[in-house]
Amino acid sequence: MKRLLPLYAVAAYLFLHLPLAILGVFSFNQSKFIVWEGFSLRWYAAALHDTAMAESAVNSLLVAAAATVVSTVFGTLCAYGLWKRRSPWIAGSLYLSLVTPEIVMGIALLAFYQWVFRFLHVQLGMHTVILAHVMFCLAYVTIVVMARLRSVDAALEEAALDLGATPWQAFLKVTLPQLWPAVGASALLAFTISFDDYVITSMVAGVDSETLPMVVYAMARRGGNPEVNAVASMVTVGLGALIVAAERLQSR
Amino acid sequence: MQSLLELAQISKEYPGHKAVDRVSLAIGHGEFFCLLGPSGCGKTTTLRMIAGFEQPTAGDVKLRGVSLIGRAPYERDVSTVFQNYALFPHLTVRGNVEFGLRHKRRMRNSADLNQRVDAALELVQLTGKASRLPAQLSGGERQRVALARSLILEPEVLLLDEPLSALDPNLRKQMRAELKALQRRIGVTFLFITHDQEEALTLSDRLAVMNGGRLEQVGTPQQVYLEPATRFVAGFLGAMNWVNGCGVRPEATRLSHQLPANGCRSLPAVVRASTFLGNCLHVESDLASGECVVAEVSRFDVPFQPGDAVHVWWQPQDQLDLPA
């Protein structure tokens, strides 16, 4: 067993990492087909010159940036509020949002938007996508910040109050400075989740708000091509770097 | 004596249990006052009601005759030294010490502020460590930062919540002496919470003993130790032999092979065991009634062996008659 376990672990890690690694390798292939014809950056060049791809990437970045800022602020405040005073309703809805099947959340939001549009003269677009993203990122931010708060000594805030700080000053000057690593990590996670989302986005996006995952999905549906391999590899490396940064922050 | 801090019948009730039950106290100016009791007796809750972290469900807290009820912690002229010091981990020693000046006294960056911080650090002998972070300090140094952080505000009353319990035994004794000397020097009223009776006896001018949310007795260390009002107080402040409902402390309990002189209370007993404690011996003897009595015996005294027939005796004035 002592020797079997490491062998098994090697196999498991290959299973987890090989598919993406292979995709990465073939994104540098000169050939359009799966025959190695030499190293080339032509698919990266093609992807970067693809206007549809570029527009959708800009949309994705905008959505992710907006959703990250809002959900990080709301989620951090929410975690702090829940730390001070538990609320089964808020905590419950956050957890439920985490386990709700994405497609269910997507159609629910679509139905909601269409109902709202009866009263307001607006249409699906960037705003509906951003609102949806803020909502599903909230739970992740709250949970990450909450985990950090558990190691914060509640006596520190009492000490701050004792020394004359108001509750809001105690939060800003004593508790929040201890939360920065978690807040940073949760922002990176929120960005990752938002940037990657396809299922919910595809339900609530309008004609002007096609995101990168939607373009990648459409191309994958058509069988894929080396250009998708290149985009996929760039996304993987980009998001991977964010996640490594988030892990670093959290372990501080 | 004019009282500075007054607790009038304060109670704290939680659903299903009374943490503090109608406690009344009057603490004088410049006193070193200890609140002593076992864990869960309500002493910390009492302190937290004075500091303003908890609201009493009944009763009043007055400082210089003015009620503090309804005032937030930052609006009270008292300051707390927390059990684990609660030093802000992201701020330096200086940052911690000046925190109160900036917030409670609303001082801005100035020569005056810096001078006061330096003076406070000097008071607790931490000059030169101002730019350290709490994590880079020893336990004793952290304790001193916590003291400086509160004392710099010149509070009317300094509340100390078991501040020595986080230190190792040797350091604890040393800090005890420093704390007492510091209080004498600056003259600030200390309300000190502890579950260690030796700490309470050595530190306080007066002390109060709490049990089960109620105040059992208030008095000087001598009064409380020598004339305990209840069996609980007698037992909590030191070991006690109970013979026929009367209490005798082991150091007042004598043993002899011969019948002692007239005027003493004396009972025949058989030695069960003798334990060497270094500076003295503890000799356990069984009385005919089945009760066991411990006597603290000098090691220069005649030896007592298990099985020896002896007489247990004591002076009448050393006997405490307390209702069960």
Place this chain on the structure above:
Amino acid sequence: MSRAYTAPAALTMAILFVVPMGIIAVYSLLSRGTYGGVLPPLTLESYTRLFDPLYAGILWRSAVVATIATVICLVAGFPLALFIARAGRWKNLYLALVILPFWTSFLVRTYAWMFLLRDTGLINTILLSAGVIREPLPLLYNYGAVLVGLVYGYLPFMVLPVYATLERMDKNLLEAAADLGAKPAATLWRVVIPLCKPGLVAGSVLVFIPCLGAYLTPDLLGGGKTILAGTLVQNQFTNARDWPFGAAVSLVLMVIVMLLLTALVRREGETLL
């Protein structure tokens, strides 16, 4: 006072999560509109249609696929968690290597399997050129491919809680078992696995839930041939334009998920929030 801090999040969740879910609940009780949408009167028809063999079959298949994926994750995840827990000073790295792919793009990871499995994909190309096969193997667009995708996607959900329980386990217990004469295999079977049960249960629930409602994986790797619950919901809202029925299926999924989650929280106690 603390309500002021939670208010923005609470409002967001109320408007964008609770209300939409409520709308779905109401829609599931209404009748189908001609061009999508819903109309009165109230009816339970959408729910009775769930018992139609066609749809009951789809729900049943979803449960079976999710169960098989969970069992595979259980069997594959436990030894990996055990390996990490015993890896000494490298455990953080090994753990990160499990978590890292999970956080990179789910869509890209699913696409990576399409790249490997499709007729002109890597595996078929290699096998064809090696002369092992003459026709490409139908690796993609079947339940096997869906299962591979689900296990690949959700294995970390099994490994993390199992690793956490293994990590918390008192190492003295293992020494005590050895001291009392248990061989390593017996210790594993009689001590480690029983003590690890909370982690295994939590992991199973955490894998089963997303597998049951999965949409992207069956859609991309299963193609049109494997209709599961997630695809059914999506179809009702897009192609079939039967919103009440799609809402009813959604609600059934939500109820199952909520029941599983409450059971897990009850079991694990208040360890979550």
